[in-house]
Amino acid sequence: MRKVLITGSAGFIGFHLARELMAEGFRVHGFDGMTDYYDVGIKQRRHAMLGEHNAFSATEAMLEDVDALKQVCAEFEPDVIVHLAAQAGVRYSLENPRAYLESNVVGTFNVMECAREHAIDHLLMASTSSVYGANEDMPFRETEKADTPLTFYAATKRATEAMGHSYAHLWNLPVTMFRFFTVYGPWGRPDMALFKFTRGILNGEPIDIYNHGQMWRDFTYVADLVRGIRLLIDAVPKRPESADDIPEWDSLSPAAPFRVVNIGNSDKVRLEDFVDAIEQECGKPAIRNYMDLQKGDVPATWADASLLRELTGFAPQTDVREGIRQFVAWYREYYNV
Numbered sequence: 001m002r003k004v005l006i007t008g009s010a011g012f013i014g015f016h017l018a019r020e021l022m023a024e025g026f027r028v029h030g031f032d033g034m035t036d037y038y039d040v041g042i043k044q045r046r047h048a049m050l051g052e053h054n055a056f057s058a059t060e061a062m063l064e065d066v067d068a069l070k071q072v073c074a075e076f077e078p079d080v081i082v083h084l085a086a087q088a089g090v091r092y093s094l095e096n097p098r099a100y101l102e103s104n105v106v107g108t109f110n111v112m113e114c115a116r117e118h119a120i121d122h123l124l125m126a127s128t129s130s131v132y133g134a135n136e137d138m139p140f141r142e143t144e145k146a147d148t149p150l151t152f153y154a155a156t157k158r159a160t161e162a163m164g165h166s167y168a169h170l171w172n173l174p175v176t177m178f179r180f181f182t183v184y185g186p187w188g189r190p191d192m193a194l195f196k197f198t199r200g201i202l203n204g205e206p207i208d209i210y211n212h213g214q215m216w217r218d219f220t221y222v223a224d225l226v227r228g229i230r231l232l233i234d235a236v237p238k239r240p241e242s243a244d245d246i247p248e249w250d251s252l253s254p255a256a257p258f259r260v261v262n263i264g265n266s267d268k269v270r271l272e273d274f275v276d277a278i279e280q281e282c283g284k285p286a287i288r289n290y291m292d293l294q295k296g297d298v299p300a301t302w303a304d305a306s307l308l309r310e311l312t313g314f315a316p317q318t319d320v321r322e323g324i325r326q327f328v329a330w331y332r333e334y335y336n337v
Contacts, residue, residue, distance in 0.1 A: 001055075003027045004233070005078035007111060008085030009058060010034060010043035012189050013126070013180075015050065017082060017226040022055045024230065029076045030058035031069065032085065037092070038190045046187060063107030073114040080233055083111045083125040086157075089191055090130060090296055093153035104156035105163075112167045122174045122236045124229065127161055129181045129218070129264065129301045130154035138268075139218075139304035142179070142251035142260045151296035161260065168256035174236045175257065178229065181264030181303045185222030185323055186330035194324065197275060198331050201282045211293040213272030216300035218264040221323040224316030228263045231312035249310055264303025265316045277321050281328040 004021055008014040009030025018028045030050065034040055050056045057076075061068035063085055087093075087103040108125065115123040132140045134148035149155040161177050168175040184194045200207035236257070240246050243254035251260045279286050293299065309315045331337070 001027045003078045004080045005029050007031045007083045010047045014084045015046040016222050018050050020226045022053050027055045033062040066110045080122045090151050090153050093151050097152045100156045108160045116171045124176045127157045127177045127179045129179050131158045139302040141304045165258045168258035177260045179262050181218040181220045183220050197278050201286045206287040206289040208289050210291050212290040215271040216268040218301050218303045219320050220265045221318035224318050235311040262303040264305050266305045268302040277324050
Protein backbone atom coordinates (compact mmCIF):
# COMPACT_ATOMS: atom_id res chain seq x y z
CA MET A 1 0.00 0.00 0.00
CA ARG A 2 1.50 3.32 -1.11
CA LYS A 3 1.71 5.96 1.57
CA VAL A 4 1.07 9.67 1.02
CA LEU A 5 1.69 12.48 3.50
CA ILE A 6 -0.68 15.40 2.91
CA THR A 7 0.06 18.71 4.58
CA GLY A 8 -3.06 20.82 5.03
CA SER A 9 -5.23 17.71 5.29
CA ALA A 10 -7.98 19.52 7.22
CA GLY A 11 -8.09 22.19 4.54
CA PHE A 12 -10.55 22.36 1.67
CA ILE A 13 -8.36 20.72 -0.99
CA GLY A 14 -6.43 18.43 1.37
CA PHE A 15 -9.68 16.94 2.68
CA HIS A 16 -10.95 16.13 -0.80
CA LEU A 17 -7.57 14.78 -1.90
CA ALA A 18 -7.32 12.48 1.13
CA ARG A 19 -10.74 11.02 0.31
CA GLU A 20 -9.77 10.56 -3.34
CA LEU A 21 -6.54 8.76 -2.46
CA MET A 22 -8.05 6.49 0.17
CA ALA A 23 -10.79 5.48 -2.28
CA GLU A 24 -7.97 4.25 -4.53
CA GLY A 25 -6.27 2.25 -1.77
CA PHE A 26 -3.61 4.70 -0.60
CA ARG A 27 -2.73 5.08 3.06
CA VAL A 28 -2.81 8.75 4.05
CA HIS A 29 -1.30 10.65 6.96
CA GLY A 30 -2.51 14.21 7.39
CA PHE A 31 -0.51 17.07 8.88
CA ASP A 32 -2.44 20.23 9.77
CA GLY A 33 -1.93 23.18 12.10
CA MET A 34 -5.67 23.87 12.53
CA THR A 35 -5.01 27.61 12.30
CA ASP A 36 -7.89 30.00 12.96
CA TYR A 37 -7.61 31.96 9.68
CA TYR A 38 -11.16 30.71 9.18
CA ASP A 39 -13.64 28.62 11.22
CA VAL A 40 -11.68 25.82 12.88
CA GLY A 41 -14.94 23.92 13.35
CA ILE A 42 -15.22 23.11 9.65
CA LYS A 43 -11.62 21.89 9.66
CA GLN A 44 -12.34 19.65 12.62
CA ARG A 45 -15.40 18.24 10.85
CA ARG A 46 -13.32 17.44 7.78
CA HIS A 47 -10.66 15.65 9.84
CA ALA A 48 -13.32 13.77 11.79
CA MET A 49 -14.82 12.48 8.53
CA LEU A 50 -11.40 11.39 7.28
CA GLY A 51 -10.75 9.71 10.63
CA GLU A 52 -13.62 7.31 9.97
CA HIS A 53 -11.32 5.53 7.49
CA ASN A 54 -8.80 2.99 8.76
CA ALA A 55 -6.35 4.21 6.12
CA PHE A 56 -6.17 7.71 7.64
CA SER A 57 -4.09 9.03 10.52
CA ALA A 58 -3.20 12.61 11.39
CA THR A 59 -0.93 14.93 13.32
CA GLU A 60 -1.98 18.40 14.46
CA ALA A 61 1.08 20.66 14.38
CA MET A 62 2.41 23.70 12.55
CA LEU A 63 4.74 23.32 9.58
CA GLU A 64 7.16 25.62 11.36
CA ASP A 65 7.52 22.90 14.03
CA VAL A 66 10.27 21.07 12.18
CA ASP A 67 10.72 18.44 14.89
CA ALA A 68 7.07 17.39 14.68
CA LEU A 69 7.27 17.21 10.89
CA LYS A 70 10.47 15.18 10.95
CA GLN A 71 8.98 12.77 13.48
CA VAL A 72 5.96 12.18 11.23
CA CYS A 73 8.16 11.51 8.21
CA ALA A 74 10.39 9.13 10.20
CA GLU A 75 7.47 7.14 11.60
CA PHE A 76 5.06 7.18 8.63
CA GLU A 77 7.78 6.83 5.95
CA PRO A 78 5.78 8.33 3.06
CA ASP A 79 6.42 7.38 -0.54
CA VAL A 80 4.94 10.68 -1.72
CA ILE A 81 4.38 14.07 -0.10
CA VAL A 82 1.64 16.41 -1.31
CA HIS A 83 2.26 19.80 0.26
CA LEU A 84 -0.95 21.83 0.35
CA ALA A 85 -0.66 23.60 3.71
CA ALA A 86 -0.18 27.35 3.37
CA GLN A 87 -1.38 30.68 4.57
CA ALA A 88 -3.98 31.31 1.91
CA GLY A 89 -5.89 34.40 0.82
CA VAL A 90 -4.74 37.21 -1.43
CA ARG A 91 -6.31 40.09 0.50
CA TYR A 92 -5.23 38.90 3.95
CA SER A 93 -1.61 39.07 2.75
CA LEU A 94 -1.98 42.86 2.74
CA GLU A 95 -2.83 42.79 6.46
CA ASN A 96 -0.52 40.10 7.80
CA PRO A 97 2.34 39.42 5.37
CA ARG A 98 4.58 37.84 8.02
CA ALA A 99 2.16 34.89 8.34
CA TYR A 100 2.81 34.16 4.65
CA LEU A 101 6.56 34.30 5.09
CA GLU A 102 6.52 31.89 8.02
CA SER A 103 3.97 29.41 6.69
CA ASN A 104 4.60 29.48 2.95
CA VAL A 105 8.37 29.95 2.82
CA VAL A 106 9.71 28.53 6.10
CA GLY A 107 7.05 25.81 6.25
CA THR A 108 7.75 24.76 2.67
CA PHE A 109 11.48 24.65 3.36
CA ASN A 110 10.83 22.24 6.24
CA VAL A 111 8.73 20.00 4.00
CA MET A 112 11.45 19.98 1.33
CA GLU A 113 14.08 19.06 3.90
CA CYS A 114 12.00 16.08 5.03
CA ALA A 115 11.51 15.01 1.42
CA ARG A 116 15.25 15.23 0.82
CA GLU A 117 16.22 13.38 3.99
CA HIS A 118 13.85 10.50 3.25
CA ALA A 119 14.52 10.43 -0.52
CA ILE A 120 10.81 10.23 -1.29
CA ASP A 121 9.62 9.18 -4.74
CA HIS A 122 7.80 12.42 -5.59
CA LEU A 123 7.21 15.77 -3.89
CA LEU A 124 4.16 17.65 -5.17
CA MET A 125 3.53 21.20 -3.94
CA ALA A 126 0.72 23.70 -4.41
CA SER A 127 1.38 27.01 -6.08
CA THR A 128 -1.23 29.39 -7.46
CA SER A 129 -2.40 31.12 -10.62
CA SER A 130 -1.60 34.35 -8.76
CA VAL A 131 2.08 33.88 -9.69
CA TYR A 132 1.19 34.95 -13.24
CA GLY A 133 0.61 38.40 -11.76
CA ALA A 134 0.85 41.14 -14.36
CA ASN A 135 0.91 38.70 -17.29
CA GLU A 136 -1.77 39.66 -19.80
CA ASP A 137 -1.27 37.00 -22.47
CA MET A 138 -4.03 34.45 -21.84
CA PRO A 139 -4.69 31.63 -21.40
CA PHE A 140 -1.75 31.35 -19.01
CA ARG A 141 0.83 28.71 -19.96
CA GLU A 142 3.41 27.16 -17.64
CA THR A 143 6.22 27.92 -20.09
CA GLU A 144 5.61 31.68 -19.79
CA LYS A 145 7.58 33.77 -17.34
CA ALA A 146 5.90 34.36 -13.98
CA ASP A 147 8.16 37.02 -12.54
CA THR A 148 5.69 39.82 -11.82
CA PRO A 149 3.60 38.80 -8.76
CA LEU A 150 1.25 41.54 -7.57
CA THR A 151 0.79 40.42 -3.94
CA PHE A 152 3.06 39.12 -1.23
CA TYR A 153 0.98 35.92 -1.19
CA ALA A 154 1.84 35.35 -4.87
CA ALA A 155 5.47 36.26 -4.20
CA THR A 156 5.79 33.62 -1.47
CA LYS A 157 4.27 31.01 -3.76
CA ARG A 158 6.62 31.96 -6.58
CA ALA A 159 9.48 31.66 -4.08
CA THR A 160 8.44 28.10 -3.23
CA GLU A 161 8.59 27.22 -6.93
CA ALA A 162 12.17 28.47 -7.10
CA MET A 163 13.02 26.63 -3.87
CA GLY A 164 11.51 23.43 -5.23
CA HIS A 165 13.56 23.71 -8.41
CA SER A 166 16.78 24.15 -6.46
CA TYR A 167 16.13 21.01 -4.40
CA ALA A 168 15.16 19.05 -7.50
CA HIS A 169 18.46 20.07 -9.12
CA LEU A 170 20.71 19.61 -6.10
CA TRP A 171 19.30 16.36 -4.72
CA ASN A 172 17.65 14.82 -7.80
CA LEU A 173 14.35 15.03 -5.92
CA PRO A 174 11.37 14.79 -8.33
CA VAL A 175 9.21 17.88 -7.77
CA THR A 176 5.91 18.85 -9.38
CA MET A 177 4.38 22.25 -8.64
CA PHE A 178 0.74 22.78 -9.50
CA ARG A 179 -0.78 26.18 -10.09
CA PHE A 180 -4.40 26.18 -8.93
CA PHE A 181 -7.07 28.36 -10.52
CA THR A 182 -9.92 29.55 -8.22
CA VAL A 183 -10.96 26.25 -6.67
CA TYR A 184 -14.54 25.91 -5.42
CA GLY A 185 -17.00 23.25 -4.28
CA PRO A 186 -18.54 21.58 -1.20
CA TRP A 187 -16.63 21.95 2.08
CA GLY A 188 -15.04 25.09 0.66
CA ARG A 189 -13.29 27.90 2.52
CA PRO A 190 -15.58 30.49 4.16
CA ASP A 191 -13.32 33.33 2.95
CA MET A 192 -13.81 32.43 -0.72
CA ALA A 193 -16.23 34.27 -3.01
CA LEU A 194 -18.71 31.43 -3.59
CA PHE A 195 -19.07 30.82 0.15
CA LYS A 196 -19.48 34.51 0.96
CA PHE A 197 -21.90 35.13 -1.91
CA THR A 198 -24.08 32.13 -1.03
CA ARG A 199 -24.19 33.11 2.64
CA GLY A 200 -25.02 36.72 1.82
CA ILE A 201 -27.76 35.87 -0.68
CA LEU A 202 -29.45 33.32 1.60
CA ASN A 203 -29.23 35.70 4.58
CA GLY A 204 -30.46 38.71 2.60
CA GLU A 205 -27.21 40.59 3.23
CA PRO A 206 -25.23 42.72 0.74
CA ILE A 207 -22.35 41.05 -1.10
CA ASP A 208 -19.22 42.91 -2.23
CA ILE A 209 -18.58 42.54 -5.96
CA TYR A 210 -15.17 43.84 -6.99
CA ASN A 211 -14.38 45.72 -10.20
CA HIS A 212 -18.14 46.13 -10.61
CA GLY A 213 -18.47 42.50 -11.66
CA GLN A 214 -16.08 42.89 -14.59
CA MET A 215 -13.59 40.28 -13.43
CA TRP A 216 -12.99 36.87 -15.00
CA ARG A 217 -11.89 33.74 -13.17
CA ASP A 218 -11.15 30.17 -14.26
CA PHE A 219 -13.34 28.46 -11.64
CA THR A 220 -12.12 24.89 -11.06
CA TYR A 221 -14.35 22.35 -9.31
CA VAL A 222 -12.59 20.67 -6.40
CA ALA A 223 -13.34 17.10 -7.52
CA ASP A 224 -11.65 17.84 -10.87
CA LEU A 225 -8.71 19.44 -9.12
CA VAL A 226 -7.97 16.52 -6.79
CA ARG A 227 -8.36 14.08 -9.67
CA GLY A 228 -5.67 16.01 -11.48
CA ILE A 229 -3.40 15.86 -8.42
CA ARG A 230 -4.00 12.14 -8.03
CA LEU A 231 -2.97 11.49 -11.64
CA LEU A 232 0.06 13.78 -11.40
CA ILE A 233 1.38 11.66 -8.52
CA ASP A 234 2.19 9.03 -11.16
CA ALA A 235 3.60 11.56 -13.65
CA VAL A 236 7.00 11.74 -11.96
CA PRO A 237 9.32 14.24 -13.69
CA LYS A 238 12.69 12.90 -14.81
CA ARG A 239 15.81 14.96 -15.39
CA PRO A 240 16.28 15.21 -19.18
CA GLU A 241 19.52 14.24 -20.89
CA SER A 242 19.49 17.60 -22.65
CA ALA A 243 17.14 20.52 -23.28
CA ASP A 244 16.55 19.15 -26.78
CA ASP A 245 14.71 16.18 -25.26
CA ILE A 246 11.97 18.40 -23.79
CA PRO A 247 8.82 18.70 -25.94
CA GLU A 248 7.72 22.24 -26.75
CA TRP A 249 4.53 21.79 -24.71
CA ASP A 250 6.33 20.61 -21.55
CA SER A 251 7.44 22.83 -18.65
CA LEU A 252 10.04 20.26 -17.56
CA SER A 253 13.26 21.92 -16.41
CA PRO A 254 16.40 21.32 -18.49
CA ALA A 255 18.38 21.19 -15.24
CA ALA A 256 16.25 19.16 -12.81
CA PRO A 257 13.44 16.61 -12.41
CA PHE A 258 11.05 19.53 -11.94
CA ARG A 259 7.83 20.57 -13.62
CA VAL A 260 5.08 23.18 -13.16
CA VAL A 261 1.51 22.21 -14.12
CA ASN A 262 -1.64 24.33 -14.35
CA ILE A 263 -4.81 22.77 -12.97
CA GLY A 264 -7.72 24.84 -14.23
CA ASN A 265 -11.01 24.48 -16.07
CA SER A 266 -9.66 26.21 -19.20
CA ASP A 267 -12.63 28.56 -19.23
CA LYS A 268 -12.94 32.11 -17.90
CA VAL A 269 -16.24 33.10 -16.28
CA ARG A 270 -17.28 36.70 -15.64
CA LEU A 271 -17.87 37.44 -11.95
CA GLU A 272 -21.24 39.04 -12.71
CA ASP A 273 -22.38 35.82 -14.45
CA PHE A 274 -21.05 33.78 -11.52
CA VAL A 275 -23.27 35.77 -9.13
CA ASP A 276 -26.25 35.34 -11.48
CA ALA A 277 -25.80 31.55 -11.32
CA ILE A 278 -25.61 31.59 -7.50
CA GLU A 279 -28.78 33.70 -7.36
CA GLN A 280 -30.58 31.21 -9.56
CA GLU A 281 -29.51 28.26 -7.42
CA CYS A 282 -30.39 30.02 -4.16
CA GLY A 283 -33.75 31.18 -5.50
CA LYS A 284 -33.18 34.70 -4.15
CA PRO A 285 -31.76 37.91 -5.63
CA ALA A 286 -28.43 39.24 -4.42
CA ILE A 287 -28.07 42.67 -2.84
CA ARG A 288 -25.09 43.79 -4.90
CA ASN A 289 -22.53 46.21 -3.51
CA TYR A 290 -20.33 47.07 -6.49
CA MET A 291 -16.78 48.07 -5.61
CA ASP A 292 -13.58 49.10 -7.41
CA LEU A 293 -10.79 46.65 -8.17
CA GLN A 294 -8.92 45.91 -4.94
CA LYS A 295 -5.20 46.39 -4.37
CA GLY A 296 -3.30 43.37 -5.73
CA ASP A 297 -6.29 41.92 -7.61
CA VAL A 298 -5.98 40.98 -11.28
CA PRO A 299 -8.93 41.46 -13.65
CA ALA A 300 -8.70 37.98 -15.17
CA THR A 301 -7.19 34.50 -14.85
CA TRP A 302 -7.51 31.73 -17.40
CA ALA A 303 -5.58 28.46 -17.55
CA ASP A 304 -4.18 26.58 -20.48
CA ALA A 305 -4.49 23.04 -19.04
CA SER A 306 -3.14 21.23 -22.09
CA LEU A 307 0.01 20.11 -20.22
CA LEU A 308 -2.11 18.36 -17.58
CA ARG A 309 -3.98 16.62 -20.40
CA GLU A 310 -0.73 15.58 -22.11
CA LEU A 311 0.68 14.13 -18.88
CA THR A 312 -2.44 12.42 -17.52
CA GLY A 313 -5.07 12.22 -20.25
CA PHE A 314 -7.36 14.21 -17.95
CA ALA A 315 -8.66 17.76 -17.93
CA PRO A 316 -11.15 19.44 -15.56
CA GLN A 317 -14.54 19.82 -17.20
CA THR A 318 -17.25 20.40 -14.57
CA ASP A 319 -19.55 23.19 -15.75
CA VAL A 320 -19.59 26.08 -13.29
CA ARG A 321 -23.38 25.98 -12.93
CA GLU A 322 -23.24 22.32 -11.93
CA GLY A 323 -20.44 23.07 -9.47
CA ILE A 324 -22.45 25.91 -7.92
CA ARG A 325 -25.48 23.61 -7.65
CA GLN A 326 -23.39 21.07 -5.74
CA PHE A 327 -21.97 23.73 -3.42
CA VAL A 328 -25.30 25.38 -2.59
CA ALA A 329 -26.85 21.97 -1.85
CA TRP A 330 -23.97 21.21 0.54
CA TYR A 331 -24.20 24.66 2.15
CA ARG A 332 -27.93 24.31 2.81
CA GLU A 333 -27.44 20.90 4.39
CA TYR A 334 -24.38 21.87 6.46
CA TYR A 335 -25.95 25.06 7.86
CA ASN A 336 -29.53 23.75 7.81
CA VAL A 337 -30.88 26.68 5.79
